[in-house]
Amino acid sequence: MQGTAIVRHVVTFGRVLREVGIEVGPGRAANAVRGLGAVDLTRQDDVYFTLRQTLVSRHDELELFDRAFVAWFLRGPVTPLVRQTLEPPFPERVAADTLRSGLDQGAGDTGRPQELGASAYELLREKDFAEMTSDEFERVRRLMAAIARTRPRRTSRRRSPDPRGDRLDLRRLLRKSLRTGGEPIEQPWKARKAVPRKLVVLCDVSGSMDAYARALLFYLHAIVGSGPGVEAFAFGTRLTRLTHDLATRDPEAALARANAIAVDWGSGTRIGASLREFNAIYGRRALSRGAVVVVVSDGWERDDPDLVAREMAKLARAAYAVVWVNPLKGNPEYQPLAGGMRAALPFVDRFLPGHNLRSLEELGAVLAGIERRHAA
Amino acid sequence: MVDRVDYAAGVSFRTIDELDTALREADYLPDRGLATALFLALALEKPVLLEGEAGVGKTEAAKALATALDARLIRLQCYEGLDVSHAVYEWNYPRQLLHIRAAQEGTVSEEELFGSEFLIRRPLLDAIDSDKPVVLLIDEIDRADEEFEAFLLEVLSDFQITIPELGTIRARRKPAVVLTSNRTRELHDALKRRTLFHWIGHPSIEREVEIVKLRVPEISERLAKEAAAFVRGLRALDLAKPPGVAETIDWAQALAALGREEIDAEVVEQTLGSVLKYREDIETVRDETLVGLVEEARASAR
Numbered sequence: 001m002q003g004t005a006i007v008r009h010v011v012t013f014g015r016v017l018r019e020v021g022i023e024v025g026p027g028r029a030a031n032a033v034r035g036l037g038a039v040d041l042t043r044q045d046d047v048y049f050t051l052r053q054t055l056v057s058r059h060d061e062l063e064l065f066d067r068a069f070v071a072w073f074l075r076g077p078v079t080p081l082v083r084q085t086l087e088p089p090f091p092e093r094v095a096a097d098t099l100r101s102g103l104d105q106g107a108g109d110t111g112r113p114q115e116l117g118a119s120a121y122e123l124l125r126e127k128d129f130a131e132m133t134s135d136e137f138e139r140v141r142r143l144m145a146a147i148a149r150t151r152p153r154r155t156s157r158r159r160s161p162d163p164r165g166d167r168l169d170l171r172r173l174l175r176k177s178l179r180t181g182g183e184p185i186e187q188p189w190k191a192r193k194a195v196p197r198k199l200v201v202l203c204d205v206s207g208s209m210d211a212y213a214r215a216l217l218f219y220l221h222a223i224v225g226s227g228p229g230v231e232a233f234a235f236g237t238r239l240t241r242l243t244h245d246l247a248t249r250d251p252e253a254a255l256a257r258a259n260a261i262a263v264d265w266g267s268g269t270r271i272g273a274s275l276r277e278f279n280a281i282y283g284r285r286a287l288s289r290g291a292v293v294v295v296v297s298d299g300w301e302r303d304d305p306d307l308v309a310r311e312m313a314k315l316a317r318a319a320y321a322v323v324w325v326n327p328l329k330g331n332p333e334y335q336p337l338a339g340g341m342r343a344a345l346p347f348v349d350r351f352l353p354g355h356n357l358r359s360l361e362e363l364g365a366v367l368a369g370i371e372r373r374h375a376a
Numbered sequence: 377m378v379d380r381v382d383y384a385a386g387v388s389f390r391t392i393d394e395l396d397t398a399l400r401e402a403d404y405l406p407d408r409g410l411a412t413a414l415f416l417a418l419a420l421e422k423p424v425l426l427e428g429e430a431g432v433g434k435t436e437a438a439k440a441l442a443t444a445l446d447a448r449l450i451r452l453q454c455y456e457g458l459d460v461s462h463a464v465y466e467w468n469y470p471r472q473l474l475h476i477r478a479a480q481e482g483t484v485s486e487e488e489l490f491g492s493e494f495l496i497r498r499p500l501l502d503a504i505d506s507d508k509p510v511v512l513l514i515d516e517i518d519r520a521d522e523e524f525e526a527f528l529l530e531v532l533s534d535f536q537i538t539i540p541e542l543g544t545i546r547a548r549r550k551p552a553v554v555l556t557s558n559r560t561r562e563l564h565d566a567l568k569r570r571t572l573f574h575w576i577g578h579p580s581i582e583r584e585v586e587i588v589k590l591r592v593p594e595i596s597e598r599l600a601k602e603a604a605a606f607v608r609g610l611r612a613l614d615l616a617k618p619p620g621v622a623e624t625i626d627w628a629q630a631l632a633a634l635g636r637e638e639i640d641a642e643v644v645e646q647t648l649g650s651v652l653k654y655r656e657d658i659e660t661v662r663d664e665t666l667v668g669l670v671e672e673a674r675a676s677a678r
Contacts, residue, residue, distance in 0.1 A: 244562070
């Protein structure tokens with residue numbers, strides 16, 4: 001029967017899609033089967049669009065879908081599946097370290113300050129991420145979730161009941177007046193409430209940032225988990241969006257993938273080009289408009305510092321505020337002399353270190369209370 | 377429960393080709409992918425989410441679908457802060473207060489005060505409660521906040537709306553639903569799971585020429601080709617906002633109105649503002665770049 005053949009095809013193709021990293025739920029598969037029942041199966045483009053429109057729901061999965069479709073239905077040459085080539089095998093060193101630190105600490109240690117002891121906690125707070133052992137790093141990781149809860153806020157356009165509000169709540173006023181014969185004796189008010197402001201983080205994951213990028217990715221992971229409205233990107237020689245990875249997988253895996261996609265080893269960081277890519281693709285879709293944008297980088301630009309300046313200007317125009325986190329600033333003798341850093345600074349609202357836990361706490365505090373400094 | 381909700385419209389299409397023809401008759405030239413997406417939305421009775429750059433014709437597609445189906449188009453434009461009182465319904469408070477006052481000594485019952493004559497219908501309620509077939513366009517859903525998205529999800533899965541004072545209103549006919557997004561943010565997975573998804577890219581050059589000729593009937597073949605080729609050249613540049621089909625049409629109209637048969641650097645310079653909307657983009661395209669693009673466009677249209 002044709003019907004059962006379709007079901008078999010869709011189920012198998014669903015498996016192929018899962019292998020390339022596209023999750024296909026039973027509801028989607030059922031839609032695909034119903035859709036194929038409604039179109040002309042002899043037309044390849046109709047079959048292609050029907051499967052694509054029912055099984056894929058994200059623009060960035062289209063390329064993966066195309067590869068899978070070519071390989072499966074057209075029996076084309078099996079192009080290497082993207083996830084396999086981009087994602088290096090799980091780093092064994094990290095796995096081993098994580099296992100070992102688990103053994104050392106035992107189950108009782110939750111990493112909270114009081115259990116570490118005040119002085120040990122202070123030492124840990126001040127220690128440079130680059131100098132941490134994997135044990136210490138594990139402990140710090142758990143402290144990050146608490147810092148990540150502080151988010152910049154803005155006033156919503158939506159109003160909710162508030163006795164100190166600035167607008168009459170007509171709906172409630174009417175209900176109350178009904179009891180008093182149409183006389184509005186009691187006056188309920190409503191006001192705009194504060195909601196989290198959009199937060200966009202662009203994190204440099206090139207070689208020179210290795211130790212810090214890892215710490216900051218754990219921090220990012222915690223922020224993405226703190227609620228909606230957070231977008232994370234990694235860059236090196238290229239830019240890649242990390243939001244989805246950070247929301248669904250663990251930060252080590254997200255970092256490994258970011259490294260594979262965004263960094264060409266030994267070719268330096270292209271901050272300007274990465275910012276341009278961000279502005280062109282995501283800025284245009286207003287992702288940065290009204291957002292607090294945090295750039296995490298040491299400012300070593302391989303190419304043209306002028307490009308960094310131009311793209312930072314665009315970014316600053318769209319954003320509510322721009323924060324630059326540079327781990328090198330943790331060193332008291334640091335001077336922002338690197339070309340890229342110097343070019344970027346005029347467009348930065350707040351310039352912070354980010355080399356240890358204490359500086360991340362500072363970042364959290366700054367984000368919570370940030371005000372726009374540059375002119376709109 | 378038996379699915380007693382009628383099919384969206386009186387008009388129905390058995391094949392993609394039939395729908396394609398009807399859309400063309402409504403002055404819209406869909407590519408095969410879009411025609412398939414709209415066809416599946418009708419056949420599977422599912423909302424379809426259209427994503428793509430600004431100006432590729434997402435909103436126009438919904439309008440054309442309404443014409444093709446001989447249905448009412450009801451549009452809900454989303455924005456930040458959009459809430460139930462602007463999207464679904466609101467009570468007409470001034471009239472209600474007047475009504476209480478007018479009753480003077482006589483008492484006014486709650487049922488009386490919250491009757492449907494005091495109800496202001498907003499797009500979603502209008503679409504659910506319509507006697508006629510409806511195409512519901514939820515435009516730029518990515519601009520609404522996530523609370524509203526969650527509410528919308530409920531409406532789109534049950535096609536019913538509950539008003540505490542009046543009870544539940546169920547759709548007599550399921551409206552055909554088109555959502556559009558410019559991807560300023562990623563939509564919630566739950567919403568995406570309930571919708572078909574189609575990404576609209578920029579059209580091929582042949583199709584864009586066809587669209588221009590359809591929308592600007594007075595234009596010459598040659599001018600249509602040159603305009604489409606020039607805009608295609610612009611899209612390859614590094615611009616803040618590359619022009620969409622809508623801009624190509626605007627520009628072609630301007631050129632035709634000026635009585636041009638072909639383009640040259642001078643007229644392009646004068647009319648560039650209808651293609652490019654940012655000052656910095658216009659500056660990028662000035663001078664040699666512009667002359668080069670004009671030459672290429674003229675050569676390719678020959």
